[in-house]
Amino acid sequence: MLSEAQVFLRCRECGKPFGHILAYVCDECFGALEASYNPGRLSVSRSVIEARPRSMWRYWEFLPLIDHSKKVDIGAGYTQLIKADRLARKLGISRLYIKNDTVNPTFSFKDRPSSLAVSKALEFGLNSVGCASTGNLAGATAAHAAAAGLPCYVFMPSSVEKTKIKQAALYGAQILLVEGTYDDANRLAALAADRFEVGIVNVNLRPYYVEGSKTMGLEIVEQLGWRTPDRIIVPTASGALLSAIYKGITEAEHAGLISDCSVAITCAQPLGCSPIVRAFRENSDRVEPVRQPDTIVQSLAIGDPGDGYQALKVVRESGGTAVALTDDESLEAVELLASTEGILAEPGGAISVAALKKLLEAGEVGRDEEVVCCVTGSGLKTVELHPEAGNVRIIPPALEAVRKALDLR
Ligand SMILES: *Cc1c(COP(=O)(O)O)cnc(C)c1O
Ligand SMILES: [Zn+2]
Secondary structure, three states: OOOHEEEEEEOOOOOEEEEEOOOOEEOOOOOEEEEEEOOHHOOOOOOHHOOOOOOOOHHHHHHHOHHHHOOOOOOOOOOOEEOHHHHHHHHHHEEEEEEEHHHHOOOOOHHHHHHHHHHHHOOOOOOOOEEOOOOOOHHHHHHHHHHHHEEEEHHHEOOOOOOHHHHHHOOOOOOEEEOOOOHHHHHHHHHHHHHHHHEEEEOOHHHHHHHHHHHHHHHOOOOOOOOOOOEEEEOOOOOOOHHHHHHHHHHHHHHOOOOOOEEEEEEEEEHHHOOHHHHOOOOOOOOOOOOOOOOHHHHHHOOOOHHHHHHHHHHHHHHOOEEEEHHHHHHHHHHHHHHHOOOOOOOHHHHHHHHHHHHHOOOOOOOEEEEEEEOOHHHHHOOOOOOOOOOOOOOOOHHHHHHHHOOOO
């Protein structure tokens, strides 16, 4: 058991410190609160980390859980960083890695923040949890809630993929399909959090929740032998994952685990919902909300990104860039990634690969750069988006039919 003084919340805008409490907005300036650590806490050596079990919890000094008996761990994180040579040759780049987060317990990276947030809910003694979701968070929160023995309430737009709804329902969650956008579902979840004292993982537990996603950045630097790549490309909706990856990497530098945290953090969004990309390209400091997202990439359809300003700042500070992709570009990237590397992603997960292709063609990314594409969710939940894909035929049970169909001799 650690002391509470080691972890506390602080306003990201005005710096006002708050204790180790359940809160998410600053009462002075309405800024977002984020987790901070006393410097002593982040002192851990590479070899100590390397000897630990292969899950996101191997980085526990960087995670704001105090009582480790409250940990809800169903195996999130420590996913493979795959050297993608065949895909690299296709795209014309020399060094490419895929951070394969399709293989988490509920098949998206959302298991990382959910594992942490549901653990914190237990630590704060909350009696129920929930989330506002674009699809993947629903399954992740529901699964961790099941493992923690807590009821779970999911708010999501009624337009999300059926598989994602069914998945969360099977873990035992109560699903509320809101007739409206993600932002409508999110607002409703925030009201419910206040009124009924539910621990909504990405609303009132948000400062703790986002810390879970830092582990994706920490794993990337560890798996590269404790150093950063030139660039990391991140599928982006609210901007939380992108910001967390960078926070994790800068904290690894402060802890002395890496000597240099320079890495160009690059944001990929669907064209029909790309408020952060738009602000970046227009050199604006304001992330203008998109009222009606228009994209099949449901998991990234957040019109009013909660961490949009922070993500924009990270992209600029780190020397990265931001790019929007059409739905067709994302769907093609799914098929390219699957057929070259054997990794089946959803369009929202493979959008990082689509972004790399586009940025290479535009000359905005150098062909000699070392790039990591984060692939954040599995394509098994979205196969219906590819009705024409692949080579599927029906044949009679006869060898001659095989010869004809496959043109073998
Ligand atoms: C939620 C999600 C993201 C983006 O997450 P944010 O932290 O909201 O930016 C990326 N990819 C997939 C597959 C997701 O489900
Ligand atoms: Zn403040």
